[in-house]
Every structure is written in structure tokens, then in C-alpha cells.
Amino acid sequence: MDLTIIVPTYNEGPNVVELLRRIGAVLDGRDFEVLFVDDSTDDTPAIVRAAAAASPFPVRLLHRDRPVNGLGGAVLEGFRMARAPWCLVMDGDLQHPPEAIPSLLERADAGDVDIVVASRYAAGGTSTGLADATRTTVSLASTLLTKSMFPRKLAGCSDPMTGFFLVDRGALDLDALHPRGFKILLEILARRQLRIGEVPFSFAQRHAGASKASFRQGLRFLTQLTALRFGRMSAFALVGGFGAVVNLAIMWGLMRLGVEYVVAAVIASEVTIIGNFLLLEYLVFADMRAESGLMRHRFAKSFLFNNAEAMIRIPVLWLLVEATHISAVLAAALTLIAAFIVRFVFHALVVYAPRRSTRAAAAAAARRRVRLGAER
Ligand code: GDD
Numbered sequence: 001m002d003l004t005i006i007v008p009t010y011n012e013g014p015n016v017v018e019l020l021r022r023i024g025a026v027l028d029g030r031d032f033e034v035l036f037v038d039d040s041t042d043d044t045p046a047i048v049r050a051a052a053a054a055s056p057f058p059v060r061l062l063h064r065d066r067p068v069n070g071l072g073g074a075v076l077e078g079f080r081m082a083r084a085p086w087c088l089v090m091d092g093d094l095q096h097p098p099e100a101i102p103s104l105l106e107r108a109d110a111g112d113v114d115i116v117v118a119s120r121y122a123a124g125g126t127s128t129g130l131a132d133a134t135r136t137t138v139s140l141a142s143t144l145l146t147k148s149m150f151p152r153k154l155a156g157c158s159d160p161m162t163g164f165f166l167v168d169r170g171a172l173d174l175d176a177l178h179p180r181g182f183k184i185l186l187e188i189l190a191r192r193q194l195r196i197g198e199v200p201f202s203f204a205q206r207h208a209g210a211s212k213a214s215f216r217q218g219l220r221f222l223t224q225l226t227a228l229r230f231g232r233m234s235a236f237a238l239v240g241g242f243g244a245v246v247n248l249a250i251m252w253g254l255m256r257l258g259v260e261y262v263v264a265a266v267i268a269s270e271v272t273i274i275g276n277f278l279l280l281e282y283l284v285f286a287d288m289r290a291e292s293g294l295m296r297h298r299f300a301k302s303f304l305f306n307n308a309e310a311m312i313r314i315p316v317l318w319l320l321v322e323a324t325h326i327s328a329v330l331a332a333a334l335t336l337i338a339a340f341i342v343r344f345v346f347h348a349l350v351v352y353a354p355r356r357s358t359r360a361a362a363a364a365a366a367r368r369r370v371r372l373g374a375e376r
């Protein structure tokens, strides 16, 4: 058997038959199985059993009476039970079109990757099936934030939040995975540096039934992110906090020397921006310096960004206070938090972005190592 298709399901009864029909049509002639890992509270298991009995290819069902760890836990269970070395994970509601499966298999056949991600955000992919503008925005923003927390491990992946991917089970350390909630792919990619391939796909509308995504899932996702990677971001926050204190100290000192307060504020800010940059270079992003080009280019980007940020934040603060009548201090806190996140994303993804040439060189080196049978 060369492929196990793992489908996590939670009350997806009306989608089962159509899903199997379309999978069967695309994979005709291949040796594969479909494994439903089901946590449903309705008649989905009975529907799967009936469909399995009538199916020309093997269909298995694992129904969990006491589900643990939701969608991610279900997928992990699927990896453990799979009969084939390569596992394809897809949703049961046909938002992941089975017609895209051959392109994933083909990409894996090239032999230079451990995982192939079906991406909504790669050139040629679309995410129009996302329910509304809010979900689209949330999805894009959380993708950016996630990528900035794992700038290296996710460098080759434009859509770490997708639930549609093909993975070599042998490349995973199943015992090291701690799936919390919806984002199992993120868990996989964040744990270990895998060689990632991507193919674009168009995220479709749900075939039948309702989405199980919820605000609670969103919160769980944030917990997952924090648990996976608090390191870099907290170091970044520490540097920022230290910078703020130094900024005020310099301003106070200059004013005592008789410097006018606006001038003092400007000098203090510029000194802090430069000091913070050095701390980022040698503390927070030290491991990424070698691959991200020239220090003076990084400095220019960081310096311009911080000055632009200061110039934008003040009018935004004013607008916020005038328009919503919340207290000025609360508004300032909100703009500072927003600025902090944007600044972090900008530094992780732009200032310290690996240069294309070094990234290609690293990928080539990884391929050579694998061919020589070293490092796995
Ligand atoms: N076994 C099991 N247990 N399956 C579940 C559970 C659970 O607790 N919760 C959801 N599922 C199944 C659903 O039945 C469906 O097959 C799949 O997981 C995705 O759930 P949806 O309710 O369709 O969520 P979605 O469309 O919002 O999320 C999808 O899109 C995201 C990208 O925006 C999923 O593919 C996510 O993995 C993906 O990140």
C-alpha cells in the first residue's frame, strides 16, 4: 500500500459518500486506503461503515468514544494507525478538493521533500472558500504572525494553517507531537526542520453541514503558538521593554541639562532605536544574521520602520481617542501592543529574512546530505 488518506470527521455524515466517490475517481488504479478518525456525536459512523462496505478500495473507521485533543489528536491517531508510509491529511467536508491529490503525490515523487503542503497562499492557490472577510483576515494575520515566530522552519511554507498535506510518516517523531486543537500541521512543522514542498490549491466551499471552527479554537491556537515558541518573541519583548526604560532615562537626563522636551524626546528615541537594533542583532536574531545579508541593510530597514512606526502611531492614537472616547492611556496601550506585534512580524519576516541565494544554497546542501545518507 503506498498511501493512507486520513480524514478527521466531526458530524460530517452528509459529506462522506461524495468524498469517497471523488477520491475513488482521482486515485483509480492506485493502492491506497482511507482512514476516518471520527469523533462524531451523530450517525456519521454508521454512514462511514455503510460506505466502507460498498467501497471498491479499503475504507477504515476509528471512532473515538472519548476523543482527546480534538482535530489534531484525531490526525495523530490516524498517523499511528496508517498502513502506508505516506499519509495524506484532508478535511471531510470537501473544502480540500480530492482532485488536488495527484499534484501532491507528484511533488512528493520528486523525492527531495518530507512533506508536501497544499497551500491556499502559494501562487495559483485561492482561499475564496473561507466563510467571510473576517475569517480571511484572521487567517492571513495569524499566518503572518505564525511565520514570524518560526521564520526558519516555516521559510518554505506559505500556508502553515492548512489542514491539507501529504507527509512521510517516517520523518515525524509522533511522540514529540502535542496537538492542541486545530493546527496539527503547525505542530509538525514547528517541532522539526522538515524539507517542505508546496503545491497550490483552491480552498472550496463546504459541501454540506457547518464548520466547527470557533472563537474557542482561535484562543486555543494562540495558546498553541505561545507554547510552541515563546522564546524569540519574549526576548523581543524584553528588548522592547528595556528600550522604553532607556528612552525615558535619556529624555529625563537631557531635560535636566536644559534641552527642550521635544528635542530631548527625538534624541532619546533615535538613540533607543539604534540600541535596540544592536540588541536584536546580538540577542534575539543572532542565529539568523549569517543568512540575512548585510548588517547595514538590516539596520536601514529597522531604522526606517521604527521611525515610520512612531510617526504613524501618534496620529492613530489621536484618531482612536477622538473617535471612540476611550481613555488616552488605554488607547496608547492598544497602539503600543499593536505596534509591538507589527514590529515583531516586520523584523522576523523582513529584516532578518534569509536571502534567496542563501536559502537556495541551504536547500541544496540539505539535498546533498540526504543523498549521502547523512543527517535525517
Ligand atoms: N475527529 C475530529 N475531531 N474531527 C474534527 C474535529 C474534532 O474534534 N473538529 C473538526 N473536525 C473535522 C471536521 O469534521 C472537518 O472534516 C475538519 O476537521 C475541518 O473542520 P471544519 O469544521 O471544516 O473547520 P474549518 O473549515 O474551519 O477548518 C479547516 O480549514 C482551516 C483553514 O482555514 C481545517 O482544515 C483546518 O485544519 C484548516 O486549518
Ligand code: MN
Residues within 6 Å of the ligand: 091, 093, 095, 206, 211
Ligand atoms: Mn471546513
